[in-house]
Amino acid sequence: IQMTQSPSSLSASIGDTVTITCRASQNIDSYLNWYQQKPEKAPQLLIFATSNLQSGVPSRFSGSGSGTLFTLTIASLQREDFATYFCQHSFLNPWTFGQGTKVEI
Amino acid sequence: DVQLLESGGALVHPGGSLRLSCAASGFTFNNYAMTWVRQARGAGLEWVASMSGSGDKTYYGDSVRGRFTISRDNVKNTLFLHMNNLRGEDTAIYFCAKDVDPDDYGLFDSWGQGTLVTVSS
Numbered sequence: 001i002q003m004t005q006s007p008s009s010l011s012a013s014i015g016d017t018v019t020i021t022c023r024a025s026q027n028i029d030s031y032l033n034w035y036q037q038k039p040e041k042a043p044q045l046l047i048f049a050t051s052n053l054q055s056g057v058p059s060r061f062s063g064s065g066s067g068t069l070f071t072l073t074i075a076s077l078q079r080e081d082f083a084t085y086f087c088q089h090s091f092l093n094p095w096t097f098g099q100g101t102k103v104e105i
Numbered sequence: 106d107v108q109l110l111e112s113g114g115a116l117v118h119p120g121g122s123l124r125l126s127c128a129a130s131g132f133t134f135n136n137y138a139m140t141w142v143r144q145a146r147g148a149g150l151e152w153v154a155s156m157s158g159s160g161d162k163t164y165y166g167d168s169v170r171g172r173f174t175i176s177r178d179n180v181k182n183t184l185f186l187h188m189n190n191l192r193g194e195d196t197a198i199y200f201c202a203k204d205v206d207p208d209d210y211g212l213f214d215s216w217g218q219g220t221l222v223t224v225s226s
Contacts, residue, residue, distance in 0.1 A: 043213075048205075054214065
């Protein structure tokens with residue numbers, strides 16, 4: 001299963017709302033997860049099963065979608081949200097990730 | 106708190122071998138599948154291999170199958186990745202990650218900081 005994210009990068013300002021799209025090459029139901037990675041750090045789980053926030057993740061993050069098209073939305077962007085975001089399916093092994101979306105100031 | 110600490114990364118010649126380790130703490134290790142994910146510099150994430158909590162099931166990505174072996178020691182709470190016949194394209198940071206399920210659910214809720222493997226002559 002191929003995962004394709006768009007855009008590959010975006011520029012935004014603090015307070016903006018940004019949306020990242022992830023498309024699967026086949027139906028993955030709701031088995032879609034999002035990770036955040038900051039420079040020189042390990043990825044961190046942000047959202048699992050399309051729309052469930054991992055413990056400790058601020059409510060300005062939200063996810064939606066089903067089947068083959070999914071979105072991650074960050075409302076009221078904060079300085080600490082500037083990072084790279086990866087989608088990943090957990091529908092069927094082998095697990096694959098999107099190529100990432102870098103959110104820059 | 107869950108802690109995962111990788112080690113063993115190094116500079117190795119093409120065709121060489123290396124063993125990575127991931128020391129786990131803060132959770133009941135044998136209750137969870139474990140995974141290796143790698144990331145080439147400036148690139149995306151690539152799933153490498155997974156092993157079930159009990160160690161009876163293993164899964165490999167196509168690019169490493171037959172060259173890499175994942176294993177675990179549930180007494181010492183340590184995950185391993187044995188890498189043979191290394192190639193330049195194996196150059197990456199290797200992360201170990203904890204699954205949410207004993208049987209490789211494919212959802213990774215904790216990650217180590219990574220260890221760098223460089224394959225070059």
